[in-house]
Amino acid sequence: MGDSLSIQHQEQGRSQLVKMGLMAGLTLFLCLFALGQGSSSQLDVLTTAKIVLGLESGTEIQSSIIWELRLPRVLMAIIGGVGLATAGALMQGCLGNPLVSPLTLGVASGAALGAALAIVLGFSFTTIGAFAIAGNAFVFSLIVVFIIIQLGRYRSISAESYILVGIAITFIAGAIVSTMQYFATDAQLSQLAHWSFGSLARPDMVIVLGIGIVIFGLMPQAMLWSWDLNALSMGGDDFAISTGVNPSQIRKNILVLSALMTSAIIAFTGMIGFVGLAAPHMSRLIIGNDYRKLLPSSAICGAFLMILADTIGRTLFAPVVIPVGIMLAIIGGPVFMYLLLQSKGVQR
């Protein structure tokens, strides 16, 4: 056996795994609870839990409500939370900046521009009716991803330059969307506003599964980058190189992957921003900054926040549903601020 420091390090690793297990358990429990929330009076939390766990076979209506209405929504919350939180953690790490979120690079603004073009001008790259808005949002967010790839070709581009270009893209896309709003009809305006709120109700099961494949398909690659992220986020470019990491190359790859994750989600749900900033930071407070553990725990935290926000949004003023993007900011914001200030207090 090793000496006391090695043993202590191993023990800390194990206790981190236990914490992550607890977080995952809590999230799963919340999922069951969320599946039980809704307007149908014959489906309370307990009955739903029994049906989902296979302890009871519900009526045809009951199972149809659970599997076709509520499950896609809860799944979308999980996938969206996992994807946006992972993208946020990846981007913060590779840019060495705690202020960064998945919206920083302008991917979501690209999506908003695509949606606005489809809604206001009826212009869309995707002709299929149901996909006119979401598909166009996706195409335009991919254009932003393409711009990021092009930026990455400049060997000397710094982390700050990526952020500044992202902010510029956000301003440009925002200005074009505002111009279109100026000329839009009332109906179009309300549709556009509705899109920008961000909602988990839009994607159907097929889309949800498609997004899920993209997100969970990209996760292993993100995990493989953990060491590179540790080196980059810990000590900057020179320190990373001294550890064998090529900062410009890895930064480009990580940004492209996180931008893809972000656009796959945002295009179909609309603007959901806060979870990508808050979930990684909450995980940093709970687990620490080691990306081997930070990435999975951010993913769990993200799923937890999304389900929590959506469930509260669905039940608080039922039958009126408050979009998840709004609820996230309203509930998550103060909690986030409290956690941050508390941790600063401990430091002193």
Add this chain to the structure above:
Amino acid sequence: MSLLDVHELCFSWPGREVLRDINFEIKPNELVSVLGVNGAGKTTLLKCINRILAQTSGRVRLQSKDMVNLSLMKVAKHIAYVPQNVGTNFPMKVFDVVLLGRRPHLSWFVGEGDREKVSESLHYLNLSDFAFRRYDQLSGGERQRVVLAKALAQDPNLFLLDEPTSDLDLKNQIIIMEKVRALVKDSSRASSALVAIHDIDIAARFSDKILLLHEGVIHAFGPPQEVLTPENIAHVFGVEAEIMGDSSSMRIIIQGALE
């Protein structure tokens, strides 16, 4: 055989030449200090060797292999660079920072051997008590030792140290340089160190050779007593100096600035 062979190395930023025709060799188990005023090109030289900066022309060979052909990961297996100030927005525990030194040697999972190596490095630099403190809660001098411990855990053939004692108190300056020298002199392994440093006295006391850089050119290279002459010191640093003692215990007394 030389461990490091730098041949005709030049480096320029657009419109500004920083290093010109740098030629020198480092043998195994040698400690070489780079001296020179601010902006003489000390840090640039270290960065070129570690491939952080790409040389404009010339060649750097490590154990007779051309460095340009090696991947950064390969380079990191043989060379450990310690930058001047490693600041961070996302601090980790000291043990995990030092564990990054094992990065070039491990696949993804951390083995028992890697943890052992980290513990050893921490013990060696008297950092055991800090192992599970957060890096950002340490003092400047403690951080400097942590980054040095990371380099040590990397198990390199060549240490590139940029001002490793700049934030240390007097006692720790001596302790750290003694430890670096002991590492280099450990005959069971062929490792050497190239150290950029400001303190002439410390350099004279601990180095086998001194590389005196002046305006991007090597002004002198050799054992301390040959390089650190009053003439060279006056030329490079613009101060008047008196050299006391013999080669085993040199003392350099700075009299004052020259006009």
